[in-house]
Amino acid sequence: MTNGAVGLASTATTWVTAQRVILANSWCDRGRLDAARDRLTGLHPGDGRTLTRRLAEMHILTQEQAGDLEGILELQPHFGGYSLERKLGSGGMGTVYLATQTSTGRPLALKIINNRIKEDADFVGRFQRETKALAALRHAHIAEVVESGDSDGTCYMAMELIRGPSLAHLLHEHQVLPEAYVLNLARQVAEGLAYVTTTSGLVHRDLKPENILVARNQAAQEPFPADDVAKLIDFGLVKPVNDDEHLTQTGMTIGTPLYMSPEQIRGDKLDLRSDIYGLGATVYHLLTGVTPFSGGSPGMIMSAHLTQPVPDPGERVPGLHPLTRKLVMTAMAKDREQRFLNFPALIGSLQAALAAISEKQGQAPKLLRKPLVLKPPTAKKPVEKPVAPELVSESGDSIDVRILQKHRQALGEAKDPTQRQVNPALRQASPQSSAFHVRPGGGEALRQINSSKYFKREDGIDTGISSASGETLAPQPAATGREQQPLTSAV
Structure with a gap:
């Protein structure tokens, strides 16, 4: 074949690919595209950049x-076994494309490592280790890896296509998610991690809402369907428990600071309890709408994980069940010896909390669709006279105290929030607390005081921690006298 013939063939192939991608994404109708082709003259053979610019x-x-089209035209010649259709997303690790496996016709998510980091031997080593480990795993809550390899120097991984949003997307859309929905998905993720731990001894190291996708029935009308299925993805930071730590270093701490365990920040050897911490921090974010710790820089956030007290999600969302509050704080204990020993222990606590919530909902009418979220405390301002306290919903709407009284049975609060006496249900949940304090002023939050001993491990929560002899190890008492920290939004 002459050079001219090769050029024409290359040009034709580029146009066919471009036409397929444009029509698949509904960027243009066929009539306009055919008319445009007649005007595309003088193109360099196979020049995708010039084509897309024109x-x-x-x-x-x-x-x-x-x-997006230029990127696909550049990659397609290297992946003859796949027809790339559109970009699904991108991140620090690489870019993910919707692609069809030509041999089977199966739609897949094709992850391709970014050019700027594929020369990093450590990073490529982690990627290869990930795909090798995950290719042998099959679990309902772990995204399936179909194929992986190196095509013309480009590392890739073809994985199961999950049709549904990520938890990060749901957070962005709804700000805060229902308690039972969050706990159910967290239980599924914990089951997937338990399977990975027992079969391959891997630690994920980067649990966060972005890495938990939700497989959803496309016909679902509810915002939080009960049959949603959690799928854990992106084991790009995964490591065998016995791996040397230097294999996971590329000039920075690996993981996401907002959900990173203290021992991961310190660079200690990790085990599954680091993932338990990450899952606990993720659950906290989903329940409250804010991350456990925030700061003006990654360093400030990591310092908070190391030094600041474990936050109580109930201080932000008072309607949370006590068992939910306990399990989140246990999962996020600074000392990993005080966390759940393993995933079965965490799963047991999640199931217990779900059962208690179900029983509570069966006894009381479901008056509010979403949880009330307390507005963060602000500096006190002098006022002429006391003003009735306000609560705010997660959407930011103020709720008059008179409306709150109508929901007192569902919320478990006293009829008059200004009364100093706590109702019996709250006293039972928090025996150390004996009073409410109402801050005057519109927008100031109603908060409970004297509750510093809420979650000492003596409360009976099963952490699953035991000694080699089988005796239960008594956890150290929690620190007392902790003041409520100001709540700030994540950076």
Whole structure:
């Protein structure tokens, strides 16, 4: 074949690929595209960059669409076994594309390592270790790895396509998620991690809402369907428990600071309890709408994980069940010896909390669809006279105290929030607390005081911790006298 013939064939292949991608994404109808082709003359054979630029100039594509198409045209020749269709997302590790496996017709998510880091031997080593370990795993709550390899120097991994949102997307859309829904998905993730731990001894190291996808029935109408299925992805930071720590260092601490365990920040040897901490921090975020710790820089956030007291999600969302509050704080204990020993212990606590919530909902009417979230405390201001306290919903709407009285049975609060006496249900949940304190002023939150001993391990929560002889180890008492920390939004 002559050079001219090769050029024409290359140009034709580029156009066919471009046409397929444009029509699959509904960026343009076929009539306009066919008309545009007649005007595309003088192109360099197979020059995808020039093609996409010309299509943008003709207003067939937007600049963003042209950029996505250019990336696909550049990659497609290296992946003959797949038909790339569109970009699903990108991150620090690489870019994910929707692709069809040509041999089976199965739609998959094709993850391709970014060019800027594929030369990093440590990073590529982690990626290869991930795909090798995950290719042998099959679990309902772990995204299946179908194939992985190196194509013309480009590392890739083809994985199960999850049709549904990530928990990060749901947080962005709803700000806070229902308690039972969160605990059910957390239980599923814990079951997946328990399977990975027992079969391969791997630690995920980067649990966060972005790495938990939700497989959802496309016909579902409810915002939080009961049959949603959690799928854990992105084991790109995974490591065998016995691996040397230097294999996971590329000039920075590996993991996401917002959910990172203290021992991971310190660079200690990790085990499954680091993932328990990460899952606990993720659950805290899903329940409250804010991360456990925040700061102006990654260093400040990591310092908070190391030094600040474990936050009580109930201080932000008072309607949470006591068992939920306990399990989150146990999972996030600073000392990993005070956390759940293993995933079965965590799963047991999640199931107990779900059962208690179900029983409570069966006894009381479900008056509110979403939980009330307390507005963060602000500095006191002098006022002429006391003003009735307000609560705010997670959507930011103020709720008058008179409306709150109508929901007192569901919320478990006294009829008059200004009374100094706590109702019996609250006293039973918190025997150390004897009073409410009402801060005057619109927007000031109603908060409970004298509750520093809420979650000492003597409360009976089963951490699953035991000695080699089988005797239960008594955890150290929790520190007392902790003041409520100001709640700030995550950076």
